[in-house]
Amino acid sequence: MTSVFDAATAVTPRGEHRYTAELSDGWLIGGGLNGGYLLATVARAVREALPGKPDPLAISAHYLSASRPGAAEVDVRVLRDGGTVATAAADLRQGDVGRISALATYGDLSRLSTGADDLHATAAPPDLPAPEDCVSNAVSVPVGLEAASLLERFDMRFHPDDIGWASGRPNGSGLMRAWFRLEDDRDPDPLSLLLVLDALPPVTFTFGAMGWxxxxxxxxxxxxxxxxxxxxxxHASRTMAGGLFEEDCEVFDSTGRLVAQSRQLARMPRPV
Incomplete structure (x- = not known):
C-alpha cells in the first residue's frame, strides 16, 4: 500500500526532465503548504531525473511565493552528472507563478559510506522522555492553527519542558525537541527527512510569537x-531580529545517529 506521504509527493514525467505533481491539501499550514512537504516533492522529481543517484545529499531551496493545493510542474536541469554525485537545479511553479527554486546534489548514501569506521561525531540526540511520556501534537495545537491539516500527517511528541507555549506559558528557550513519525508508520528514508526538517512548529513559539x-x-x-x-x-534558534529568525534542525534516527540537519531563514510569524 502506498503511504500518504509517497502519494502526496508523487510526480509524473511529462518529457525531458519535466514533471507534474498534484499538491495535496493535506499539508496546509498558515498561509500555504508546508515548506518541507514541498521540498520533498521537488526532491522526488530531481531523483527521477538522476537514475542511480537516489539520495539528496545537499539541497538549498529559495521559497518565492506561497504554494497552494492543486496542479504544479517541476522542471529539472542536470548541471553535472559525475561518477558518485550529480548536481541539478529545479524549479517548482503553479501556472506562471514560481514557487520554489532549488539547487541539489545527489548520490547514493549506501555507496558513499566507507564503512563503520568512518563515523566520528560529537553530535548527540536530544534527551527526550519516552514517547508515551511526551506531549502529543494532537493535544498541543495552539490557537489559530486548529485547521492546519499538516498536523494530521504525523505523530509528534514534544518534550514536556518545551510545550508551555501551547497553554500560554512560553519558556523563552528558543529550543524545541520532539519524537517524530509519519501518520501511517511509514519508515523514514532520505526523502522523507526533508519533510521532517521543517515539520516542528517555529521555535518563535517558545517566545510567545505565534503564527505562520x-x-x-x-x-x-x-x-x-x-x-x-x-x-x-x-529545532533551535539563537537570533530573532529585524523581522527574521534562523532555525537550525537536527534529526537523529532510532539508533541515535545524526541523519539530517538544516538551517533555514524565515520571517517572524504572521497571524493566521
Whole structure:
C-alpha cells in the first residue's frame, strides 16, 4: 500500500526532465503548504531525473511565493552528472507563478559510506522522555492553527519542558525537541527527512510569537539512511531580529545517529 506521504509527493514525467505533481491539501499550514512537504516533492522529481543517484545529499531551496493545493510542474536541469554525485537545479511553479527554486546534489548514501569506521561525531540526540511520556501534537495545537491539516500527517511528541507555549506559558528557550513519525508508520528514508526538517512548529513559539512563519531559504544536508522507527528532532534558534529568525534542525534516527540537519531563514510569524 502506498503511504500518504509517497502519494502526496508523487510526480509524473511529462518529457525531458519535466514533471507534474498534484499538491495535496493535506499539508496546509498558515498561509500555504508546508515548506518541507514541498521540498520533498521537488526532491522526488530531481531523483527521477538522476537514475542511480537516489539520495539528496545537499539541497538549498529559495521559497518565492506561497504554494497552494492543486496542479504544479517541476522542471529539472542536470548541471553535472559525475561518477558518485550529480548536481541539478529545479524549479517548482503553479501556472506562471514560481514557487520554489532549488539547487541539489545527489548520490547514493549506501555507496558513499566507507564503512563503520568512518563515523566520528560529537553530535548527540536530544534527551527526550519516552514517547508515551511526551506531549502529543494532537493535544498541543495552539490557537489559530486548529485547521492546519499538516498536523494530521504525523505523530509528534514534544518534550514536556518545551510545550508551555501551547497553554500560554512560553519558556523563552528558543529550543524545541520532539519524537517524530509519519501518520501511517511509514519508515523514514532520505526523502522523507526533508519533510521532517521543517515539520516542528517555529521555535518563535517558545517566545510567545505565534503564527505562520514563512520560510525564505532552507538548506538541508542528508547524512545517512535512517534506521526504521521513531526519529528524534531538535529545532533551535539563537537570533530573532529585524523581522527574521534562523532555525537550525537536527534529526537523529532510532539508533541515535545524526541523519539530517538544516538551517533555514524565515520571517517572524504572521497571524493566521
Amino acid at each position: 512563519a514563512p520560510t525564505i531559504e532552507l538548506t538541508a544536508h542528508v547524512r545517512a539512511v535512517p534506521a526504521p522507527g521513531w526519529l528524534r528532532v531538535t
